[in-house]
Amino acid sequence: MFFEAVPFQTLQRIWDCFLLDGLPVLFQFSVALLKYHEKALLKRKDILAFLKDTKLLARLTFDIEKIVEIVKINRDTFPSWSWIQERQAHYMKILRKVYEEQEKARKEFERQEGLNQHNSKPSMKELTGSEHDLLIDWATEFSPGKLLVCRSDVKQGWISRVDVQLRTKENLGVRMDSRVMCITMAGENLMLVGTLSWYLYAYTINTREEVWCERLRDTPLCLEYDPVTQNIFIGLSDGTLAVIESVSTTHPNEVFYHAIGAAPVRSVVKVPDLEQLWCSCGNAVNILDSSLNIINGFEVSRSPNIHISYMVLNEDGVWIIIRGSPVLTLWDPALCLCILLYDTSTEQAAGWKRLNKDQSIHTPR
Structure with missing residues (x-):
């Protein structure tokens, strides 16, 4: 001590x-x-x-x-030592309850994704086989018209570079011994890769070399890079948000963890105009300010078994995708209201002005 x-x-x-x-x-x-x-x-x-x-x-x-x-x-x-022990026992009881809820959410997440945990440190080595039999797990744009595409299963993953305009694909020549859960670019040349085995890798696109590796508290599910502060926000499957400041090619000094909820944090979106950070946790969205304090939030469904799988920010607002649902919802970040429902199965849309109070899926907290 x-x-x-x-x-x-x-x-x-x-x-x-x-x-x-x-x-x-x-x-x-x-x-x-x-x-x-x-x-x-x-x-x-x-x-x-x-x-x-x-x-x-x-x-x-x-x-x-x-x-x-x-x-x-x-x-x-x-306070007396007996009072401290009494308080510790009280809070341990609360923490055990939260932990049980997190374990239930984790098991449900693993059941939906068909995952098996691997806690051993994976390595990156030269590609020795073909990845054509694997499904595409993740893709991200690292420059206009160019994508990073990952094919993987539970035990392996390959990352390729795709040029959409030239219609070409180039394998980066590395193989990861764990499923890739998320990818994002941190600048023009640094790529961050989160794996099922709780690791966050960073390596350069030009040299294709690993520059550092950090073991996190749990499996990273999403990555959001802030180009202004150069911070990386990482949603974890235990319901916490990991933050690494000033990401570069050097190994980070420290990782900060911030509790969001009991369900996995599957998607994180930065809203720069409002200096907000939207974090999806189960069926809810928690809105954080620049100090990472939760200032607002809402639920997209009253059922805890419905999970938000992804969020995307564009000039219209924040699009929210619900797992297993054909309906896309568009939210106004300033008003924190659902302004559009779009059913991809019928290609029909409904604006929020035409929804009455009973039909609205917005549930302020």
Whole structure:
């Protein structure tokens, strides 16, 4: 505890107090560190900046005498160890319930997708076989008229480069020993690949070489790159949003995780005009601001078994695709309302002005 989090001389004093007074000291010093840096931390409104500054300021806490003084002054106001244990038991009960819901959502997701988990680290090696018997799992545009297309199954995946205008396909010459779940471009030359085995790969298009690999908390299902901040937002199957700041060819220093819901986060869309991030989680969409705080949301269905499979942003709004449904819905990001229903099976559309209250699928939360 506190190892590599504070300077060594500060660590020594904390451990001296810990050996003398026991476990409550660790909680007291944690609160004292936050109190010591309270003014600086309260200036941060962004969650990621708050977490980064908390770690940075803790490493610069050399005034251990001041920290000890804060602990002494507030010793009587600190809760008892029995109260802390009672609170821990209470929150563990809540976390177990959330975990059970996540496991149910995971099993349902794996059942729908026909997936088997593989936790071993996959490798990227030279392509030795043909991928023509595999289905196309993912495709993304990396330049006008040029696509990256992935064919894969549970145990393998191949990535090809397709030129739509020339009608040609070029294999990139690498094989992945796990199913590819998502692909996106981070700039002109860096491609990010998320796999079933919980890994996020980055490699360059020109050299076709892997530049770094990061193991995530769970399987990545979608990737959204912000060209302004160069941040990458990753939707995970455990219902959390992973964030990597300033993505480049160098290995990221840290991955931040932000809880969204119990169901898998299957799609993430950045709405730059409103500085919003739309995250689909089961049958709901959670809308986050630039600080990753949930500011709004809605449900596309009252049934928890209906899942949003994909979201796309264009000049008309955000298109939402529901798994197993022929109906596409178009949402106005500013009003957070469904403005169009389009049935692909009958090629019929209905605007939101012609829908009465009972017909509307919009359910504010």
